[in-house]
Amino acid sequence: MRFFWSIVLLVVTLGLSWRFLGSYMAAVYEGRVKFLAWLERPTYRLLGVDPDREQTWQRYAGAMVVYSGVAILVVYGMIRLQGHLPGNPQHLGGVSPWLSWNTAVSFTSNTNWQNYSGESTMSYLSQMGTLAVQNFVSASVGIAVAIALVRGFARKGSSTIGNFWVDTIRGIYYILLPIALVFAVIFVAEGAVQTLAGPVSYHNLMNGARGVIPRGPVASQEVIKQLGTNGGGYFNANGASPFENPTGLTNFLSYFLILVIPVSLTYTFGKMVGSIRQGVALLMAMVILFGTWVGVATWAEMQPNPAVAAAGIKHQPNGNMEGKEVRFGASQSALYDIVSTQTSTGSVDGSNDSYTPIGGMMLLTGMMLGEVTPGGVGSGLYTILIYAIIAVFLGGLMVGRTPEYLGKKIQATEVKLAALGSLVMPLTVIVSVGIAVATAAGRAGPLNHGPHGFTEILYALTSQSNNNGSAFAGLNGNTTFYNVIGGIDMLLGRFAIIIPALALAGALAKKEVVPASAGTFRTDTPMFTGLVIGVILIIGALTFFPAVSLGPIVEQLIHGRFF
Amino acid sequence: MLVHLRRAVVLSVVLFVVLGLGYPLLETGVAQLFFKTQANGSLVTRGAAVLGSSELGQRWTGPKWFQGRPDPDNPMASGPQNYGPKSKLLLRFSKSQAALLRREGITPTNDLVTGSGSGLDPDIAPADAYAQVNAVAAANHLSPATVRKLVERHTVGAYWGFLGAPYVNVFQLDMALAKLTGSR
Numbered sequence: 077m078r079f080f081w082s083i084v085l086l087v088v089t090l091g092l093s094w095r096f097l098g099s100y101m102a103a104v105y106e107g108r109v110k111f112l113a114w115l116e117r118p119t120y121r122l123l124g125v126d127p128d129r130e131q132t133w134q135r136y137a138g139a140m141v142v143y144s145g146v147a148i149l150v151v152y153g154m155i156r157l158q159g160h161l162p163g164n165p166q167h168l169g170g171v172s173p174w175l176s177w178n179t180a181v182s183f184t185s186n187t188n189w190q191n192y193s194g195e196s197t198m199s200y201l202s203q204m205g206t207l208a209v210q211n212f213v214s215a216s217v218g219i220a221v222a223i224a225l226v227r228g229f230a231r232k233g234s235s236t237i238g239n240f241w242v243d244t245i246r247g248i249y250y251i252l253l254p255i256a257l258v259f260a261v262i263f264v265a266e267g268a269v270q271t272l273a274g275p276v277s278y279h280n281l282m283n284g285a286r287g288v289i290p291r292g293p294v295a296s297q298e299v300i301k302q303l304g305t306n307g308g309g310y311f312n313a314n315g316a317s318p319f320e321n322p323t324g325l326t327n328f329l330s331y332f333l334i335l336v337i338p339v340s341l342t343y344t345f346g347k348m349v350g351s352i353r354q355g356v357a358l359l360m361a362m363v364i365l366f367g368t369w370v371g372v373a374t375w376a377e378m379q380p381n382p383a384v385a386a387a388g389i390k391h392q393p394n395g396n397m398e399g400k401e402v403r404f405g406a407s408q409s410a411l412y413d414i415v416s417t418q419t420s421t422g423s424v425d426g427s428n429d430s431y432t433p434i435g436g437m438m439l440l441t442g443m444m445l446g447e448v449t450p451g452g453v454g455s456g457l458y459t460i461l462i463y464a465i466i467a468v469f470l471g472g473l474m475v476g477r478t479p480e481y482l483g484k485k486i487q488a489t490e491v492k493l494a495a496l497g498s499l500v501m502p503l504t505v506i507v508s509v510g511i512a513v514a515t516a517a518g519r520a521g522p523l524n525h526g527p528h529g530f531t532e533i534l535y536a537l538t539s540q541s542n543n544n545g546s547a548f549a550g551l552n553g554n555t556t557f558y559n560v561i562g563g564i565d566m567l568l569g570r571f572a573i574i575i576p577a578l579a580l581a582g583a584l585a586k587k588e589v590v591p592a593s594a595g596t597f598r599t600d601t602p603m604f605t606g607l608v609i610g611v612i613l614i615i616g617a618l619t620f621f622p623a624v625s626l627g628p629i630v631e632q633l634i635h636g637r638f639f
Numbered sequence: 640m641l642v643h644l645r646r647a648v649v650l651s652v653v654l655f656v657v658l659g660l661g662y663p664l665l666e667t668g669v670a671q672l673f674f675k676t677q678a679n680g681s682l683v684t685r686g687a688a689v690l691g692s693s694e695l696g697q698r699w700t701g702p703k704w705f706q707g708r709p710d711p712d713n714p715m716a717s718g719p720q721n722y723g724p725k726s727k728l729l730l731r732f733s734k735s736q737a738a739l740l741r742r743e744g745i746t747p748t749n750d751l752v753t754g755s756g757s758g759l760d761p762d763i764a765p766a767d768a769y770a771q772v773n774a775v776a777a778a779n780h781l782s783p784a785t786v787r788k789l790v791e792r793h794t795v796g797a798y799w800g801f802l803g804a805p806y807v808n809v810f811q812l813d814m815a816l817a818k819l820t821g822s823r
Contacts, residue, residue, distance in 0.1 A: 081801035118706030119653055123646045138645045146647035195715055204660035223739035237696035241646060248654070253662065262665045267694055270678040278689040282817055283704065285697040289714045291680050296666040316756030318694040319680065324803020380752070382724050387733035389752050394764060394804070398729060398753040399719040402762040405804030409756070426756035487780050526725035550721035631725060639729045
């Protein structure tokens, strides 16, 4: 019953945000919102950017790549040198080279895979000044790319798709920063930590407990980590840590914040292309897939944990609690983790590694769908638009007409780019998992034995290639092998999709609009929603079924054996 | 290309100032002004000594205390133990926890034989606390009714009745128990 009402509250709050945040975001990117001009204009002046001058897709992509490259260097440099910088009350030394490389790529690509424990690795300055900054920036870049692609559909005969600098800055100033400012205060009121004072020692004479409590500017980072679908925890325990996610309310706000922008962007899309129904068709595809995954995972996590049952505790009325926090309960923990894995967030409020085989499979396969249900901020929309193009192509083949989407003819160039964009992720995952299981360095990673060990490897590389960042965290990822291969996967998973998406934007913006006729294949109907779901499932399920059956499916089917 | 590079560097500096310093420092100011206790870690002190944080679990051993989740409870190394659902290590772990509880006369329950998500979970479900009432009462020479009342008083419902799950904070429960028995 509690789970039911939490879903009701989520649907109501997201529904309202979809309508109002969705239209606000359209206004932001169309330049109609100006209340922060006092902050925005000086920024453009410092950059030497004329906000009214737009860019071709090549220049847009060039600016995005150069900026991301500089961001990687800045993060790398600052965390390597943190021992010599201020804001380090824990007196931590610099982060090692390969770990710094992995972390820098991870945060700039919106992945937030973490091969380190925040509390014992990162200084306050590193957390605030590099990692949290990238939480904003990578999110805003993602939305900017999605908006550029939407402009490609919305415009006709245009050689430009917007200005990268303007889109990125507006996304940060008008969308991410104001929401983060408000919600961080709620997190603190509930019990999240927000201080610059250093760690504190404690000693309790009653039970003899003693140790050190780490602290820091946590709440400010926590909120943007969710809102920007980043997912990198301040502490190693991520959203399970009481200092990051103290109560049932903050747990709800966490998954609300994760979903709010990706969901609302479907309204923004509809509004910008002149038909809200087009956005609804895509939203419905997201909702149906997402709902199915939530249902199965929640059911699975309310089942008893097999190992705990074998230890003699057969009665587990509150579900699989291994690796979960009592204040959230198993079902709402599962909801959080499904939200996080289907949005490219990757924050966790429990141990994904300790999920039941079916529950863990839902987390893993949620990412394998390509992070489109609803996907990360921006990345969800541009990726599902790529799938939609493939869907209209298939639809066109079936009815024997040149496919059109939103009045634009979908021709060889567009289909090639869409195919490229949708194939990068599966290829990256499969090739890198193949390398990992074929090499001793890769096989040294897993903590658990048997099929679960294989799932740990598969999960890690799926997560990084999809820019998710969640983990079956038993895997020891802080080795040269996993730092290097993960970094490459994250770069490919991000930029090898963004660049085709921007090329698509450029190609589409140039085209004229074909007037709709009786023979036009409609893309705002349940039929089209079904076709998009079909494409997502075929690409995800057919590609990954063999790998998934070696992991969680085998694990589920073997009865009475422990590894 | 060069103009991109110049802009990228300038924007990195601007955003470092606005987002890396301005935003967290502003939040810290607001937090310290209005929510000082929570913002500093909900520390529980006696005089100048810090006993712990009411948000972080501690290990309470022996039959005199209510037991929490069987976690390492080291705040500097948070995180779950990551045992898979069919892991021999988990089987062994839960078995040994269950045996430990039985030796103290407690019927093992789910949360008391499984590790938490943070490795620092301060809470247990009300059922886990009630399972310990008789054993704790006997060890402290208190009546079970008194101890049960203590648990009732420390039971917190789900947020707004439906967000999260009901729980008992073991740190606060044991501190209250200590007050009741007069042990220091």
